Amino acid sequence: MNIFYRVLALFSLLFAPMLTLAQAPRVTGSFNGTAFQKFVEEIESKTSYHFYFNPAHTDSLTVTASPENQALDELLNQVLAGTGLHHAIDLDHNVYISKEREILSDLPDDFFGTGVSTPGRPAIAFDYTLYEKREKQRKLAETRLYSIGVKTSNLDGKASLAGYVRDAASGSPVIGAAVYVENPMIGVATDGFGYYSITLPKGRHELKIQSIGMKSTERQIMLYSDGNLNIELDEEVTPLKEVVVQSERDVRVRGLQMGVEKMDIKTMKQMPLALGETDIMKVVLTLPGVQTVGEGTVGLNIRGGATNQNLILFNDATIYNPSHLFGFFSTFNPDVLNNVELYKSGITAEYGGRLSAVLDVTSREGNLKKFAGSGGISPITGRLSLEGPIIKDKFSFLIGGRSTYSDWILGKLKTKSLQNSEASFYDLNIHLSYKVNDKNNVYVSGYMSKDKFKLNSDTLYNYSDKNLSLKWKHVFNNKLYGVLTSGYSNYSYSITSDINPVEAFNMKFAIQQTNAKLDLSYFPNTKHTILMGLGTIRYKLSPGNMQPFGETSIVTPDKLQNEQALESSLYVGDQFELSQKLGLYAGIRYSFYQFLGPKDVYTYGAGQPRELSSMLDTIQYASGKTIASHHGPEPRLSLRYSLSRNASVKISYNRMRQYIQMLSNTTAIAPTDIWKLSDNYIQPQIGDQYSFGFYKNLKGGLIEFSMEAYYKTMKNSVDFKNSAVLLLNHHIETDVVNATGNAYGIEFLLKKSAGKLNGWISYTYSRSLLKTQSIHSSETVNKGKYYPSSYDKPHAVNFIGNYKFSRRFNFSLNTTYSTGRPITLPLLKYDLGGNPRLFYSERNQFRIPDYFRLDVSINVEGNHRIKKLAHSSWTFAVYNLTGRQNAYSIYFTSKDNVIKGYKLSIFGRPIPTITYNFKF
């Protein structure tokens, strides 16, 4: 019944303003215990009022009053007082009686944006639930016509509209939301700040806004001239976590970018986990073209590149070691993350400094509206994060912390070297965002972590990461904004050994990076998006410092000279929509690098291999003096041609230069790996990638198919002579060899992103080969022939599936297969000094057994009532369901006169976990 009245009311609301204002009649009469029905009839007969009410609500109500030329509104206030009934009278003299809630018979002030508001009417206090209220606001906002700019009758030409898209609940920016109009088809996506700028023909438009996990909305706009419109989006109220696969459906086909994968934290939280915590590095591994040398390591090998060839950014600060606890955890606390973008090819000009790929991780912004907290507990780690406004809608904070609280897990490890060991870590995140005004935003984000572990109870390893970034965003006008960023990264580790007091030592390594950059985004018109900027990075590296530890130690202090360098760059890139079908991105980055003194540099005999025996002289360079300089252009190009609305082809080319490299002669990233700046002997690495892609959407975008092929060449990669010494080496140039590499592959991806059954399947064929080039045999590996890199895994298949049985039961399955990585195996054994020893093959001539893993998880939700004390869900997951003992490594040892071969598996049996989540 109520609905009936509401519909009626709404109907009349729509027409109400079109009616002319009539004088409200006043009421005179006498009622003494009159039934409400009778009262109504009486008034209707005497006046032009017409009542709408539900008789069931009023059947017991009687009226006792003697109005004398009284306003009906006033009379009804008396009559209905204490009954729980409300009334509303519209301009058409319709009277609505409602229970519990008042009917709004008027539109809000200035509903039609005429600039004229009805004065004098008091605001009505509504008693809607928050949800209904927001729904209402949304509907109002959607139906309202927004006038943008200065009103004019001249609607020729174009104007730009800009603003922020934010989450209505938390006020945090919505990144990657599509903002578009359909006729003509013009669209943009919000940037990392939730900012968009779109240039449209002047006039009336229906602006649509879509983003994953958020309710789509639209705005009616009348665009007169340049102006702003901020948009708030509501979160989609689906208590079931859905696997939302990457970004908007159309981006793959219609966007200009290729080789980009975006994932948000909601997607990542779906995947079955090994250690009870969402780990973005592990999730990224399920994407085509991403490999690792073994589970438990966080190093990513992207399209045949080495782990150090990835630029890992966390809120624009460079992360040098993305791992905790031997690599079982990544440095990123899932509670504070927002999203992750991985660029595998077609890297745009604003990124540089690494050869292979960019992994851009951004944290959330704190809730601008209210305080909130989240946390988690697992046997290994505990986490807590808090967020909220410091000044509501202007200034927010987000603080997250994570720590291990016990070492017991190590006792469970069967790896002998890990027994009697300890390991712990903690990390802290802080993020502040301050909206100074519409034109200026300031962001501060900091990260700090510390890891500590002891292997075999004699050597203590410590490493820590500290990052700070400051960002100031200034909007000059709708078409231009700039971001000034400065950042500081510090990665250091130390090794302390005190088992033998006489030889006790402490060895330290540190790298510091200070950078500043300015990025400008310019949107001259709908066809162009221009990004340009400049930046500089100062590196200071302390490659090794060994000091005696304790008073009894007689270790000689040994400190390698610090290295310092300056890397500067300039870039400009234009995204240009040539036509409906053809889009082009053309960019160029120019980087300059200087390796600076003070430093002593050794010289070697010309034409001789760099060895101790060929060392000639030492040249001393003064502070600030340039020892070596390198520079060069880095062109970036991509082209899209739309074959149809649902299919496109893209090609891209990019060149990258890298001036800092990690030196590691272990297969997995080790906490003791050192970094080395390019100098006069170690040339900067140069990589070129050519890629081609074909993209097709089927069934209206429900199913996406993509194919990408690439060919990559790498110059000046660093590889090592057999028996290289990397730590505390005063002349590291004698132990490294210069390698060239090439990598090629083809990736297929088929994805269904919605429906009861969703997920993706991918297949990748890829190769990654290296070759050392030198005329001196001592500087070659495998006699100068091409050999597979340690992460060359030709075949890889990934399947991620999600099936929703009902609103409350959800089943996920994750399957991974890949070829085993290359290893060097012993060919022969021989006897030396009475003990057997091994003679190994040439490098990487064999492979460990193929890798296969199947994980499942079931998610069970509590009931879906919106109002209840706590929302809970259970997740049952089994990692490595088949219990396959995947080889992490194969190794041979000679012990007690016998040679034995072993296979080490990290997760060699099914690992069940139960997770209980609740929220209130």
Place this chain on the structure above:
Amino acid sequence: MMVTRKTYAQIIPLFLILLASCIEPYSPPEIEAIENILVVDGFINISDNTASVRLTQAAALSDGATSYAELNATVMVEDENGSTFFLTEQGDGNYYTSGTINLDITKKYRLHVTTTNQKQYFSDYIEVKATASIDSITWRPTDRRDGINIYVNSHDDNPENIYYQWTFQETWEYTAGNYSMYKLVDGEVELNTQNLYMCWLSKPSTEINIASTEHLSGNLVRDYQLVFIPKGAEKISRKYSILVEQRNLTKEAFDFWTQLKKTTENLGTLFDPLPSQVLGNLHSQTDSNEPVLGYFSGGSVSKKRIFIEIGDLPPDLRRSSPPPCAIEQIPNDQLSGSPDMLLIGTYGVPVVEGYTYSTGKNCMDCRDNGGVTSRPDYWD
């Protein structure tokens, strides 16, 4: 400002996550046989003016033998001035100088091998290193008191001699579980006159023990750990001895042994170095691409021996009791049908009903554990 508090807590894995790492034996794929590779293990000893070289061929991993002897080669040591000393084969690929040769510590020497198939091999010229004497061999209980560690201490007054290598031979005295007084021979009980109760077992070191004082301000080695003996081990059940030999290495030799250790001993961690071919200082004259394994070095050797008796150990580290032996009985009337065996003693009082014996390993014959019954001449 309205403040609402929202707590989102996640209680992750109630079920214990047991990291399920495991190590299991691995047999490599069949690798096709590659050509014979010569292995040279040579040393010229200026302490006693001798040279010894062992020539072998590397064996496939699946072979039962570790190596095959390279026989009938022509082996000589040459000095820089062209003087040569011949070594002659004395079986199983071992080549020795006959008698003593006149070595000069100031000269450099190289090895020259010609195999029966006329291939020529040379070593680099090596420096002959004088070795300082060992300061001391010490031992002490571990901090966890689960055994004892034996250490070597040394120093060298020559600041150039900073690379040390130790090899050692452990010898220990131990007993069988029971003294066997009798033995059964052809169904007849006889008194056992042979000592099968007490044995001595010797074992050479199996790991590469090297140290460098490069990073130390003094050229001294303190407490380099050679051996760990767990509490209750047979090694220290009565008396134990270790003879340590020390050699001074050249830098090249030290690097060689370091690499060999890295690629054959310190493996199986999460961060293993990439194993690689470790080649020494020998080359084929005939084919420069042919790998030659092993090392040729020279110098003097210093030795030191210590003894540890069970009484020297703190009481908590002494062996409380030997492994138990199940005693069985054989009645007199079954003696004649039984095979020859050792017997411990008799049972039955006052009339001997039969004899006792044990079938457990090392229960009646200490040679079961690999030792010999002859007392070494340095044992006192």
